[in-house]
Amino acid sequence: MEFSQDDFDRLLLFEHTRKSAEANYAENPLDADNLTKWGGALIELSSFQAPKDAKAMIDDALSKLEEALLINPTKHDTLWCLGNANTSYAFLIPDITEAKGYFDKALDYFQKAVDEDPENDLYRKSLQVAIKAPELHMEIHKNGLGLMSNAGSSATSKEKVSIKVLPHYGWLFGCL
Numbered sequence: 423m424e425f426s427q428d429d430f431d432r433l434l435l436f437e438h439t440r441k442s443a444e445a446n447y448a449e450n451p452l453d454a455d456n457l458t459k460w461g462g463a464l465i466e467l468s469s470f471q472a473p474k475d476a477k478a479m480i481d482d483a484l485s486k487l488e489e490a491l492l493i494n495p496t497k498h499d500t501l502w503c504l505g506n507a508n509t510s511y512a513f514l515i516p517d518i519t520e521a522k523g524y525f526d527k528a529l530d531y532f533q534k535a536v537d538e539d540p541e542n543d544l545y546r547k548s549l550q551v552a553i554k555a556p557e558l559h560m561e562i563h564k565n566g567l568g569l570m571s572n573a574g575s576s577a578t579s580k581e582k583v584s585i586k587v588l589p590h591y592g593w594l595f596g597c598l
Contacts, residue, residue, distance in 0.1 A: 425470075433470055439463040457490035458500045465507050473514050480511045498538035502545055505531035509555055516563050518556060525555050 425433065443460030446453065464483035468476040484507050490500045505528040512524035532549040539545055 429470070432466065436463045436466040440467060452493055454490040454493040454497050454500065457486045457493070458497065458503055461486035461490065461500075461507065462503050465503065465510060468510060477511065477514050480507050480514070483507050484511075496538050498535045498542070498545065501531050501535035501538060502548065505529070505535060505548060505552065509552060512555065513559060513562070518560055518563070521559055522556060525552070525559070528552050528555065 439459055440463040443456050443463060446456045447460065450456065461483040464479050464486065468479040468483070471479055484504070487500055487504045487507060490497060491504070494500070508524045508528035508531065512521040512528065515521040515524070529549070529552045532545065532552050535545040536542070536549050
């Protein structure tokens with residue numbers, strides 16, 4: 423996969439954030455803010471991975487974010503990141519029936535984030551876009567831009583297109 427300088431800078435930033443959060447967790451495992459940063463960094467880092475590795479990284483992010491919610495069940499930024507993680511995971515699944523479960527979870531988390539912070543424009547926009555996500559998923563996979571076409575292999579030009587597309591829909595930014 424080819425990286426621009428901006429991509430490389432983002433990769434370094436999120437890897438640093440991930441490592442810092444991991445170290446902070448050893449000191450204070452009950453810090454919901456830190457767990458949210460850790461999960462958010464993993465979501466961002468997943469966009470630099472081959473699909474199989476991206477799914478594993480998102481699974482790890484989901485675990486961190488769910489742990490943060492156990493500590494603070496109404497933490498709106500954690501709820502929003504969980505929406506992002508579920509949406510990102512859904513786009514990695516070519517079968518819309520299977521992906522729909524993740525889209526439904528994402529919609530629920532985005533709604534909860536809006537409920538907790540109704541004035542947050544990003545949360546409201548994410549909720550609006552999440553409603554259209556299954557349709558976008560079908561369009562992406564119908565046009566051969568799906569991320570799973572070469573799961574486990576190095577990135578192809580199709581994967582590059584898809585990875586670049588997703589951030590523009592608001593799911594892979596701002597979890598930190």
